Amino acid sequence: MAFAQLDSILCSLLFALFSLSAVSQTSSNITLGTSLIAGEDGSFWASAFADFAFGFKQIEENGFLLAIWFNKIPEQTIVWSANGQNLAPKGSKVELTSKPWFQLVDPNGKQIWNASLSRIGVVAYAAMLDSSNFVLLGQDSQKLWQSFEQPTDTILPRQVLNQPAQLVARYLPTNYSRGRFQFKLQDDGNLVFYTTYFPIDLVKLDYWSTQVLGTGFSLIFNLSGYIVLRTDNGTIISTISSNTLYSTQDFYQRAVLDYDGVFRHYIYPKNSGVGIGSWSTFSITPSIICLLVTEAEGSGACGFNSYCTFDGTNKSCQCPNGYSFIDPSDVMKGFKQNFVSQSCDQTSRETDLFDFHEMPNTDWPLADYEHFQSVSEDWCKRECLVDCLCASVLFKNGQCWKKKQPLSNGRMDPSIGVKAFIKIRKDNATLVLEDINRDNDRSKLIIIGSTLLSSSIFLNLVFFGGSLSNYISMWPQ
Ligand SMILES: *[C@@H]1O[C@H](CO)[C@@H](O)[C@H](O)[C@H]1NC(C)=O
Ligand SMILES: *[C@@H]1O[C@H](CO)[C@@H](O)[C@H](O)[C@H]1NC(C)=O
Ligand SMILES: *[C@@H]1O[C@H](CO)[C@@H](O)[C@H](O)[C@H]1NC(C)=O
Ligand SMILES: *[C@@H]1O[C@H](CO)[C@@H](O)[C@H](O)[C@H]1NC(C)=O
Ligand SMILES: *[C@@H]1O[C@H](CO)[C@@H](O)[C@H](O)[C@H]1NC(C)=O
Ligand SMILES: *[C@@H]1O[C@H](CO)[C@@H](O)[C@H](O)[C@H]1NC(C)=O
Ligand SMILES: *[C@@H]1O[C@H](CO)[C@@H](O)[C@H](O)[C@H]1NC(C)=O
Numbered sequence: 444m445a446f447a448q449l450d451s452i453l454c455s456l457l458f459a460l461f462s463l464s465a466v467s468q469t470s471s472n473i474t475l476g477t478s479l480i481a482g483e484d485g486s487f488w489a490s491a492f493a494d495f496a497f498g499f500k501q502i503e504e505n506g507f508l509l510a511i512w513f514n515k516i517p518e519q520t521i522v523w524s525a526n527g528q529n530l531a532p533k534g535s536k537v538e539l540t541s542k543p544w545f546q547l548v549d550p551n552g553k554q555i556w557n558a559s560l561s562r563i564g565v566v567a568y569a570a571m572l573d574s575s576n577f578v579l580l581g582q583d584s585q586k587l588w589q590s591f592e593q594p595t596d597t598i599l600p601r602q603v604l605n606q607p608a609q610l611v612a613r614y615l616p617t618n619y620s621r622g623r624f625q626f627k628l629q630d631d632g633n634l635v636f637y638t639t640y641f642p643i644d645l646v647k648l649d650y651w652s653t654q655v656l657g658t659g660f661s662l663i664f665n666l667s668g669y670i671v672l673r674t675d676n677g678t679i680i681s682t683i684s685s686n687t688l689y690s691t692q693d694f695y696q697r698a699v700l701d702y703d704g705v706f707r708h709y710i711y712p713k714n715s716g717v718g719i720g721s722w723s724t725f726s727i728t729p730s731i732i733c734l735l736v737t738e739a740e741g742s743g744a745c746g747f748n749s750y751c752t753f754d755g756t757n758k759s760c761q762c763p764n765g766y767s768f769i770d771p772s773d774v775m776k777g778f779k780q781n782f783v784s785q786s787c788d789q790t791s792r793e794t795d796l797f798d799f800h801e802m803p804n805t806d807w808p809l810a811d812y813e814h815f816q817s818v819s820e821d822w823c824k825r826e827c828l829v830d831c832l833c834a835s836v837l838f839k840n841g842q843c844w845k846k847k848q849p850l851s852n853g854r855m856d857p858s859i860g861v862k863a864f865i866k867i868r869k870d871n872a873t874l875v876l877e878d879i880n881r882d883n884d885r886s887k888l889i890i891i892g893s894t895l896l897s898s899s900i901f902l903n904l905v906f907f908g909g910s911l912s913n914y915i916s917m918w919p920q
Contacts, residue, residue: 473569475539481507482533489514490573494695495522497571499531506530508619509537509547509556511577511590513695516711516720522575522597522697523590525556527619539569545579545588560587574601595619597699598670600691604628604662610700615773623775624704632657634672634681636704636729638736650704650735651728653681666691668725670698670708684708684726696725703758703775704744705732724756732758733854737808743852746777750805750853761855764800765867777849780834782868787831794828799836799864805855806837806863813845824864835865 471491479486479498487498496514499507500521509525526547534550544566546557560566564581566588571577579588591602596610607630614622623641628634634653637646659675668686671679684698686708695711708725729735733751736744745751745760746769752759762768766778786793812832815823823843827833835846839861846863 471570473539473571475541475566475568477569478536478538481531481535487514488571490571490575492573494573495571495575497577499535499537502530502617502619505532507533507535510619511571511575513697513711515713516695518722520697520722521619522599523577523593524595524619527595527613528621529555531555539566539579545569558588558593561589561592562587575599576602596701597697598662598664599698600664600666600668600696602664606630606632606658606660608662610706612700612702612704615702622702624700624702626700626706628660628662628672632660634660634662636700636706638704638738638741640741647741648736648738650732655680664696664698668694668696668708668710683728686710686725689725703732704736705729705758727756730755731856734856734858737852739809741851742775742777742849743854745853746775747849747851748778748780748853749774749850750802750807750855752855763802763850763853763865765865780848780867785831785866785868792829792831796869797828797866798869799824799827800867802855802863802865804857804859804861805853806859806861807835807846807850807853809852810835810846810848810850811844812847815843817841818843820862827864827866833866835863837861837863 473488481499487496489496493514495511497511500510500512502508507530508527509531510521511523512519512521531547532549535547535555537547539545543557547555549555558579564585564587566579567582569579577590578586581587594610596612598604606628608628610626612622612624614620621644623639625637625639625646627637633656635649636651638648638650639645640647653672657674660672662672664670668689668691670683672681673679689710693713695713698706698708700706706728709722710725711722712720731753733744733753748766749760749762752761760774762778765780765782767781769779770776785797818841820838823836823838827836827845832847833845834848834850837844
């Protein structure tokens with residue numbers, strides 16, 4: 444009796460599952476001649492269960508991104524995009540037509556993007572599938588183009604990347620143009636993370652790789668939430684993420700090469716009620732990015748004059764004492780010193796005006812310009828203090844390294860075991876140059892200083908400020 448009941452429950456469960464998966468593979472068809480207009484309400488196509496949608500997302504006032512996003516969560520997180528390099532103005536249109544089958548054109552009819560078919564064929568219709576794959580299909584339902592084969596920075600459960608394939612990090616969390624990091628499944632089988640010669644789109648340094656060569660490799664994000672690199676006979680070469688805790692049934696999942704060069708597997712509870720859920724990080728690769736990115740030319744994992752920290756989830760680009768953002772909206776642009784540089788005048792070296800801030804376990808490898816052995820810490824600091832070119836010194840076991848600006852490849856990590864001393868101006872004078880605004884008839888140099896009045900540099904600053912505003916006022920208004 445009990446068994447029979449169980450059987451029938453199992454049966455109906457299986458049936459429900461089967462019909463579910465059958466339906467989820469056939470969303471409503473998008474027929475030839477159908478289009479979406481950027482800026483019009485409801486300018487998207489949702490998948491059958493509405494988990495995903497394809498359409499326009501407004502990124503800036505007159506800039507739209509043709510994208511696929513999670514459609515049932517308030518964040519509407521974007522998982523794929525076509526034109527991050529070149530946003531579409533309002534009124535742009537994406538249309539399924541005859542050749543070119545699927546294109547995005549601006550209001551003047553100029554093409555912004557098109558889908559180039561991966562197989563020769565005649566497109567009959569398109570569909571936004573519940574797997575998050577947007578597909579162009581032939582009459583025989585053969586997939587002629589799929590967003591799964593043209594990933595941007597994200598992969599999703601059910602997605603398979605075959606050799607060769609790549610993910611390109613976006614520039615900033617809210618800027619979808621190509622950024623500074625890439626993740627490639629190469630022709631040779633190697634799966635590699637790269638920094639690039641940004642803004643040139645060539646790879647520079649590989650900071651993580653599987654180093655297994657071969658053919659027939661694929662990167663698979665399966666429904667159990669595993670992300671693995673496999674050979675075609677099923678041998679696992681590398682496990683990027685193994686999610687045994689959170690099912691794809693109950694959790695939305697995505698894996699992204701984030702703008703900061705870290706590949707993160709994220710999960711989001713599906714039934715958390717509106718507004719309660721959020722993305723959390725399930726796993727990260729590589730886990731020690733700050734230590735791995737050491738570029739002979741370039742700033743490293745963070746911008747110049749910065750240092751990288753990693754707390755197990757978040758990579759952060761920190762600002763040394765005495766320095767400040769070059770661009771607060773883009774930490775990768777690095778930091779600038781916010782005090783007046785030391786005088787190189789041999790008669791007034793200003794050694795009494797500078798001091799050091801001690802930073803344990805911090806290093807800027809490859810920024811050295813001098814190295815001394817068998818010296819004391821005091822000697823090392825003194826040597827930097829009398830050298831106007833010296834930005835920082837490192838000291839360990841009688842060894843002293845002088846570092847020059849811009850400081851590069853900065854990192855702070857318990858494994859470093861080197862003490863850094865960064866040189867800063869003692870009086871804490873900070874110069875804030877207001878935006879040079881052409882509407883203002885004169886721009887000002889504001890000098891903030893705690894001990895300026897008693898100091899001789901006050902006069903210097905006033906002189907400097909005065910001559911700068913003279914200079915500015917000479918500019919055409
Ligand atoms: C979509 O079109 C294909 C080919 O014409 C057809 O086989 C399929 O049943 C259609 N699906 C839906 C949901 O209309
Ligand atoms: C599609 O775009 C590519 C550039 O991305 C261009 O070279 C090609 O000519 C376009 N194809 C059509 C049919 O417009
Ligand atoms: C995104 O960043 C790139 C590179 O700095 C820049 O050229 C572009 O204007 C930015 N796009 C947006 C929408 O801010
Ligand atoms: C996903 O991959 C893992 C590791 O290969 C495997 O143990 C698991 O059975 C796979 N799950 C599915 C649904 O294929
Ligand atoms: C699978 O392929 C790899 C190389 O691609 C090979 O080393 C391994 O022996 C193969 N395993 C099986 C079970 O065939
Ligand atoms: C990582 O950063 C996110 C967003 O900035 C924050 O919500 C989260 O708490 C941070 N995680 C850790 C472990 O610090
Ligand atoms: C400057 O002064 C402020 C407040 O007195 C202090 O918090 C800050 O650490 C000082 N900065 C430097 C570079 O000494």
